[in-house]
Amino acid sequence: MPIVTTTEMFEKAYKGGYAIGAFNVNNMEIVQGITEAAAEVNSPLILQVSAGARKYAKHVYLTKLVEAAVADTGLPIALHLDHGADFDICKSCVDGGFTSVMIDGSSRSFEDNIAVTRQVVEYAHDHGVVVEGELGRLEGVEDDVVVSAEDSSYTRPEDVQEFVERTGVDSLAIAIGTSHGAYKFKPGTKPQLRFDILEEVARRLPGFPIVLHGASSVIPKYVDIINANGGKLVDAIGVPEDMLRKAASMAVCKINIDSDLRLAMTAGIRQHFNEHPEHFDPRQYLTVGRDYIRELVKDKIVNVLGSDGKA
Ligand code: G3H
Ligand code: 13P
Ligand code: ZN
Secondary structure (H helix, E strand, O other), X not given: OOOOOOHHHHHHHHHHOOOEEXXXXXXXXXXXXXXXXXXXXXXXXXXEEOHHHHHHHOHHHHHHHHHHHHHHHOOOEEEEEEEEOOHHHHHHHHHOOOOEEEEXXXXXXXXXXXXXXXXXXXXXXXXXOEEEEEEOEOEEEEOOEEEOOOOOEOOOHHHHHHHHHHHOOOEEEEOOOOEOOOEOOOOOXXXXXXXXXXXXXXXXXXXXXXXXXOOOOOOHHHHHHHHHOOOOXXXXXXXXXXXXXXXXXXXXXXXXXXXXXXXXXXXXXXXXXXXXXXXXXXXXXXXXXXXXXXXXXXXXXXXXXXXXXXX
């Protein structure tokens, strides 16, 4: 099976009340850990690549790794550009074998966001590639760009129909209170998401797939392992898993996870070095990092996303 688009995955996920995990990949061990987990529980997958990942690993290495994962597992896997900032990076990924791209025009004016998204959709659709757009801004850090709490803003449900109709996008990322990174909520406050906005968006766009960014849960187990082995993560708080389950049962068909992968891999490697300070073969500690990613992703698929058995 070749790398697939997200069209069929989203149709089934919407109807079935579950979501597809979109996991960020940066190297071979991350790709393998995620896809081995998905293979164990027979789940479809979205593997996504940021501009930073392309800079770190090079486009061609990441596409070849994802092609290898498809050949190895036979799973339906989509290869997606995460947070494309402009037409050029989206075009480069369409031309370079991606099956899905995100054009993130969320920091632009409504009209400029529509114009650039429309331009990407026209090019991508001509090449059989699907497009994710974004309305509303998430707080947090992406590719060294920091969006402050004051500059973040919830999606306005009254804008979504016009945006989708005028751009032709295939899915839409919305801002309902999640943010990127490991520090999502103020310590001592109760994490809250605006499910009322999600509900209203879904009412206005029946059957249309919605995307949730910034959806790592910052699982205490991994934070504790990191801190017990020399790390310093203070007040790292993520999105509670029951909220993600609720979003997945609603219109959310794609749930983006990166920070949890980073935390799991770091936890495994830090613990390994503490237990084996004499080791210096990368295969020894990267095996542990990959194992930690596999365990995390399996748990996400089965206990949070609900996409197990849906490949
Ligand atoms: O949303 C951002 C993702 O976590 C990717 O992060 O740009 O550091 O690769 P990155
Ligand atoms: P997290 O930082 O919560 O993992 O979010 C990742 C993301 O949204 C990638 O686009
Ligand atoms: Zn994101």
